[in-house]
Amino acid sequence: MKAIERRTIREYTSEPISEKTLKYILSCGQRASNCGNMQLYSIIVTQTQEGKQRLAPLHFNQPMVENSAVVLTICVDTNRFNKWCETNNASKSLNNYLFLNVATIDAAICTQAMAQAAEEKGLGVCYLGTVNYMVEDISKALNLPDGVIPVTCLTIGYPKQIPPMTERLPLEAVVHYEEYKDYTTANIKAMYKDIENNPTNQDFVKENNMENLAQVFTQVRYPKEMNENFSKKYEDYLKEHFFEK
Amino acid sequence: MKAIERRTIREYTSEPISEKTLKYILSCGQRASNCGNMQLYSIIVTQTQEGKQRLAPLHFNQPMVENSAVVLTICVDTNRFNKWCETNNASKSLNNYLFLNVATIDAAICTQAMAQAAEEKGLGVCYLGTVNYMVEDISKALNLPDGVIPVTCLTIGYPKQIPPMTERLPLEAVVHYEEYKDYTTANIKAMYKDIENNPTNQDFVKENNMENLAQVFTQVRYPKEMNENFSKKYEDYLKEHFFEK
Numbered sequence: 059m060k061a062i063e064r065r066t067i068r069e070y071t072s073e074p075i076s077e078k079t080l081k082y083i084l085s086c087g088q089r090a091s092n093c094g095n096m097q098l099y100s101i102i103v104t105q106t107q108e109g110k111q112r113l114a115p116l117h118f119n120q121p122m123v124e125n126s127a128v129v130l131t132i133c134v135d136t137n138r139f140n141k142w143c144e145t146n147n148a149s150k151s152l153n154n155y156l157f158l159n160v161a162t163i164d165a166a167i168c169t170q171a172m173a174q175a176a177e178e179k180g181l182g183v184c185y186l187g188t189v190n191y192m193v194e195d196i197s198k199a200l201n202l203p204d205g206v207i208p209v210t211c212l213t214i215g216y217p218k219q220i221p222p223m224t225e226r227l228p229l230e231a232v233v234h235y236e237e238y239k240d241y242t243t244a245n246i247k248a249m250y251k252d253i254e255n256n257p258t259n260q261d262f263v264k265e266n267n268m269e270n271l272a273q274v275f276t277q278v279r280y281p282k283e284m285n286e287n288f289s290k291k292y293e294d295y296l297k298e299h300f301f302e303k
Numbered sequence: 304m305k306a307i308e309r310r311t312i313r314e315y316t317s318e319p320i321s322e323k324t325l326k327y328i329l330s331c332g333q334r335a336s337n338c339g340n341m342q343l344y345s346i347i348v349t350q351t352q353e354g355k356q357r358l359a360p361l362h363f364n365q366p367m368v369e370n371s372a373v374v375l376t377i378c379v380d381t382n383r384f385n386k387w388c389e390t391n392n393a394s395k396s397l398n399n400y401l402f403l404n405v406a407t408i409d410a411a412i413c414t415q416a417m418a419q420a421a422e423e424k425g426l427g428v429c430y431l432g433t434v435n436y437m438v439e440d441i442s443k444a445l446n447l448p449d450g451v452i453p454v455t456c457l458t459i460g461y462p463k464q465i466p467p468m469t470e471r472l473p474l475e476a477v478v479h480y481e482e483y484k485d486y487t488t489a490n491i492k493a494m495y496k497d498i499e500n501n502p503t504n505q506d507f508v509k510e511n512n513m514e515n516l517a518q519v520f521t522q523v524r525y526p527k528e529m530n531e532n533f534s535k536k537y538e539d540y541l542k543e544h545f546f547e548k
Contacts, residue, residue: 061331061420084478086306088471090415091430094524095498097472102479109481138476139520141491146517151527155534159407159435163455166411167430170335173412174419175306185336185412190404201482210408226333227342231383233329234347236354237446246386253340272391279339282396289400 067182070215075127086175087168098161100135117188126213132169134161137205153302165209182217204299304422312427315460320372331420332413343406345380362433371458377414379406382450398547410454427462436533449544
């Protein structure tokens with residue numbers, strides 16, 4: 059798949075990924091840029107059916123988990139670096155908000171480099187954002203120590219079929235030249251027109267008895283109260299298992 | 304540059320990037336995966352010398368800013384989505400910790416897709432982590448409204464030369480199979496041996512009058528007090544300009 063035409067692949071054949079290909083994917087992830095070459099991430103590879111079955115309910119039983127060839131869970135990892143500091147009589151300095159952010163960004167960069175390496179080899183991938191909702195349970199399932207926080211998850215396998223490309227906003231909706239030009243109501247209406255007119259999206263509106271697509275997003279798919287509950291769970295987990303006490 | 308052999312490029316020729324190539328890079332970023340297809344990011348393109356000069360001091364005058372062909376500042380953007388919700392009588396639900404995290408990850412994924420598109424076209428890139436230290440000043444310089452938070456920055460240009468690859472930890476240091484296996488002191492010492500023995504790193508230790516490389520990281524490059532001050536600045540900015548009050 060060319061990068062400019064890529065699609066998320068949610069259905070995979072039963073063909074496994076060779077050890078060589080998996081190593082190539084992981085190595086491309088590690089080769090991507092990272093802050094100060096500190097490599098503040100870890101990648102958990104789930105390949106056994108047992109392991110995938112344990113993860114599946116933590117990803118709300120999305121079928122990609124059990125049907126993929128491999129599941130990668132990419133985590134912020136200050137534990138390894140801190141242990142290196144301990145053995146070198148160096149003080150720990152990373153378990154704060156700044157480095158949670160820095161290492162989260164690095165973990166995502168590493169993940170996308172792996173996604174593209176997989177796609178280059180004819181594989182398809184799907185990101186699972188459920189990780190961010192289920193940090194505590196996923197950490198337990200993968201035996202993550204303090205200082206290690208799951209960031210995102212990638213399911214990988216050979217595509218059963220190539221679905222159509224999903225729509226995007228016009229490029230000029232997400233790009234600003236020299237400085238941010240804020241949007242007028244007319245801009246917004248013009249930019250979202252194609253997405254709103256997409257038949258699948260119009261079906262979502264009807265199925266959910268909403269007036270429009272924006273309401274499907276904020277009242278059905280990502281309602282405020284749910285988001286705030288998951289926010290609190292995430293913050294509580296960080297206080298207990300990441301930030302310095 | 305092949306993904307598995309890529310290097311960060313900090314020195315560029317004066318050759319500009321064509322409009323077509325820039326559009327390709329931006330389009331590959333937008334084509335990457337994102338949560339719910341909400342596209343909660345914006346990309347600010349800085350191409351004028353004036354714009355680069357304004358940004359340079361905010362990136363601690365790292366020479367890549369002024370010498371590159373283009374600087375991209377990639378931001379979390381809930382402003383555009385919220386404006387769409389307003390025009391559709393839909394409640395806002397994203398200005399919380401969960402979606403700051405989700406959109407930060409998506410912005411980083413988009414950035415890495417742009418980095419690889421640039422490298423595919425023979426360009427070189429350098430990430431600037433300084434963004435995370437300087438969120439407030441960069442936001443002002445780029446005229447970012449509330450709900451828009453800079454995440455990372457990419458300088459792009461044609462490479463003046465290809466530097467040697469930087470070392471990495473052994474792959475097995477960052478990869479765990481099925482579950483996280485915590486590190487023993489012996490593991491840590493073996494894993495970091497090559498990085499510690501790298502002559503450039505040994506020079507850093509001497510120049511800084513430290514006992515070892517770990518101390519250079521946590522006492523000189525990323526000391527705790529500095530990290531905590533920048534953490535606080537970042538959190539304060541988010542409270543004022545991102546989180547719902």
